[in-house]
Amino acid sequence: MIKRGRLIIVILILSITLIIASCKKDTIIKNTMEVPTKNDSNISSNLMSDIAMKYGITHESFPRIDGSTSTLSIVRAINIAMYQDTGNDNFPETASKTVPAYKLLIDGNVDIIIVPYASLEVTELAKSKGVKLEFYPVASEALVFITPIENETVNITKEQVRNIYIDYGINNWSELGGPDRELVPICRNADSGSQSQMDNLILMGKEMHPSIKKNYVELTMEGMLDIVAFYHSGGLDGSPTDSYAIGYTLYTYLKNMGEVTGIDERLKMLSYEGVAPTEESIADGSYSLADGYYAVIRSDLPEEHDARSIIKWLKSDEGKDAISNLNYIPKD
Numbered sequence: 001m002i003k004r005g006r007l008i009i010v011i012l013i014l015s016i017t018l019i020i021a022s023c024k025k026d027t028i029i030k031n032t033m034e035v036p037t038k039n040d041s042n043i044s045s046n047l048m049s050d051i052a053m054k055y056g057i058t059h060e061s062f063p064r065i066d067g068s069t070s071t072l073s074i075v076r077a078i079n080i081a082m083y084q085d086t087g088n089d090n091f092p093e094t095a096s097k098t099v100p101a102y103k104l105l106i107d108g109n110v111d112i113i114i115v116p117y118a119s120l121e122v123t124e125l126a127k128s129k130g131v132k133l134e135f136y137p138v139a140s141e142a143l144v145f146i147t148p149i150e151n152e153t154v155n156i157t158k159e160q161v162r163n164i165y166i167d168y169g170i171n172n173w174s175e176l177g178g179p180d181r182e183l184v185p186i187c188r189n190a191d192s193g194s195q196s197q198m199d200n201l202i203l204m205g206k207e208m209h210p211s212i213k214k215n216y217v218e219l220t221m222e223g224m225l226d227i228v229a230f231y232h233s234g235g236l237d238g239s240p241t242d243s244y245a246i247g248y249t250l251y252t253y254l255k256n257m258g259e260v261t262g263i264d265e266r267l268k269m270l271s272y273e274g275v276a277p278t279e280e281s282i283a284d285g286s287y288s289l290a291d292g293y294y295a296v297i298r299s300d301l302p303e304e305h306d307a308r309s310i311i312k313w314l315k316s317d318e319g320k321d322a323i324s325n326l327n328y329i330p331k332d
Helices: 002-033 037-045 050-054 069-082 098-106 120-128 158-165 193-203 210-215 221-233 251-261 279-283 306-315 317-324
Strands: 065-067 112-116 133-148 182-185 243-250 267-269 290-298
Touching: 050 069, 065 069, 065 098, 069 112, 069 133, 069 193, 069 251, 069 290, 069 306, 069 317, 098 112, 098 120, 098 193, 098 290, 112 193, 112 306, 120 193, 133 193, 133 221, 133 251, 133 279, 133 306, 158 182, 158 193, 193 221, 193 243, 193 290, 221 243, 221 251, 221 267, 243 251, 251 267, 279 290, 290 306, 306 317
Parallel strands: 065 112, 182 243
Antiparallel strands: 112 290, 133 243, 133 267, 133 290
């Protein structure tokens, strides 16, 4: 009986050993065959689209792209068109703003930027570093002057705008055919896209009045809309004032932000020299502050570089459709 009992114990031990060995073997095989989930995700997220393959763009050669706050949606649209997944390593979360983006391009730290046209400061910087820039129009855009919806003023002229921002010479809306209220001019920071447009189209080499730059600078595009809309009411914590603010922004940005926040219902776009800013007047050039967004590269970029392929796509029917879907007006 004892021998039989021992035999049973030995058989049980051998069986358990075989089972454990088998489990270990399965585990080893499983671990060898499986690729970690994270790597699976990265590989699939970086797969290129049919459009990218059509233009010969690969993940490894995808260009470094930057832009202004107002063009971040275009930069993202490029990425979305070229990749199968927005989780790819090159998806743009933020933009560097207009002037910083130009500086990165001039220094060779990015390959292509989507921005408003360069200001005098930027063109002088490029010239000083021996860099030539190439500009390819992508979408129409326009500088617009805004004031609260309650303001009865409807029009402003170039002379009046320059008098306000250069000389600080108009302090009451009655001088513009509006109500007897203080006129408070708000400006943007120097490296913003709307400020570049203001410099190019209005100031034209003249300096903005120092009192305005000191007291009424708004650092964000969204902030400009809010402060102009609510300055006279004192904001959340202040007291109402006998004033209306004036500011400036970009037409498409205001329209897009209006769809998201409804802020456009609190603002009025002033006509400029008697012409109201509309999609039609901007597209046909009758609104004289119309300009655009550009794909900008360095002239020394090789012809075979993928940044040039991105420009070809932007100018194609597919690219124009993508821009149009973002509420921009495509530009030939």
